[in-house]
Amino acid sequence: MSAALQHHAPEPAHFREAMGSFAAGVTVVTVCHEGRLVGTTVSAFSSVSMDPPLVMVCLKRDSRTLEALSQAKMFCVNILASDQGDLAYRFAKSGADDRFALTAVEAGVCGAPLLAGATAVVECELHAAHDGGDHEILVGRVLRVLTDETKTPLVYVRGGFLNV
Numbered sequence: 303m304s305a306a307l308q309h310h311a312p313e314p315a316h317f318r319e320a321m322g323s324f325a326a327g328v329t330v331v332t333v334c335h336e337g338r339l340v341g342t343t344v345s346a347f348s349s350v351s352m353d354p355p356l357v358m359v360c361l362k363r364d365s366r367t368l369e370a371l372s373q374a375k376m377f378c379v380n381i382l383a384s385d386q387g388d389l390a391y392r393f394a395k396s397g398a399d400d401r402f403a404l405t406a407v408e409a410g411v412c413g414a415p416l417l418a419g420a421t422a423v424v425e426c427e428l429h430a431a432h433d434g435g436d437h438e439i440l441v442g443r444v445l446r447v448l449t450d451e452t453k454t455p456l457v458y459v460r461g462g463f464l465n466v
């Protein structure tokens with residue numbers, strides 16, 4: 303092991319520091335619930351299974367998006383492009399009701415909004431929900447994917463977006 307690595311108990315500051323070293327893509331998870339568009343920024347996203355095609359997202363227990371998703375049982379994972387950092391912050395802003403105001407959207411097959419300019423979109427129906435401590439782990443069965451290979455993905459690492 304490298305002599306430069308320091309041991310720490312997994313208390314919040316060091317746990318965050320370690321996790322922040324893992325470069326992640328950035329998504330906006332969207333839901334349409336009772337005609338209302340809901341969505342938030344999520345980097346805790348991963349593929350899970352190829353057959354059947356499954357993905358997962360983790361949402362904080364107090365997330366308004368989690369509440370809507372649990373009821374609608376359908377959602378889109380919009381994988382953001384490198385020029386969508388502002389959009390990522392807008393969809394993360396606490397209590398904001400105008401998150402969709404500046405963004406063109408269209409309804410996907412699952413009814414949830416697709417965000418214009420994303421590098422890819424994964425449309426899902428809710429397959430399972432699991433306990434994840436102060437987050438809920440939501441597994442989605444993939445219904446359809448959309449891709450735009452001309453876009454470069456947005457990358458979040460150590461609390462900021464990577465300049466590409």
Ligand SMILES: Cc1cc2nc3c(=O)[nH]c(=O)nc-3n(C[C@H](O)[C@H](O)[C@H](O)COP(=O)(O)O)c2cc1C
Nearest residue numbers: 342343344345346360361362365366367394395396
């Ligand atoms: C880059 C980035 C990544 C984030 N990743 C997550 C995540 O994976 N899960 C989560 O619950 N919140 C995540 N957040 C925080 C939420 O976007 C934020 O708490 C938001 O206000 C929740 O909105 P809601 O209550 O309307 O769902 C992230 C924020 C940023 C800026």
